[in-house]
Amino acid sequence: MKKNKGSHPSALDAALKLLEGKDYSPYELTAKLAGRGYTPAEIDETLDILRRYHYVTETGTNVVELEKMSAAWLAKRRGGLSPSALRGLETFLLKKGFDPDLVRVHLERLAEQLQAS
Secondary structure: OOOOOOOOOOOHHHHHHHHHHHOOOOHHHHHHHHHHOOHHHHHHHHHHHHHHHOOOOOOOOOOHHHHHHHHHHHHHOOOOHHHHHHHHHHHHHOOEEEEEEHHHHHHHHHHHHHHOO
């Protein structure tokens, strides 16, 4: 992957820099890199490399990742499972690029658990 004109880093360099501070889904990285002016071809090539080396985790319809990320997000929250936590979790999961229908079903299950306790 070549450098862009001037002193701009390659899309891969920019993505790796972003990943130093936080985990991003491919969906989020695509938005970040596009916002920085990288072309769709550069972004696709970068994501292919990052996937190959497991630097990013697919979201979309990946139920295992959805449950894992949900559990991690809720574990960081001091108040535990609550209606406001469910709203925050929904925002987090959608931002990560999970399928909205999958998120809805997951949150309905969590809401049932909340009502049962």
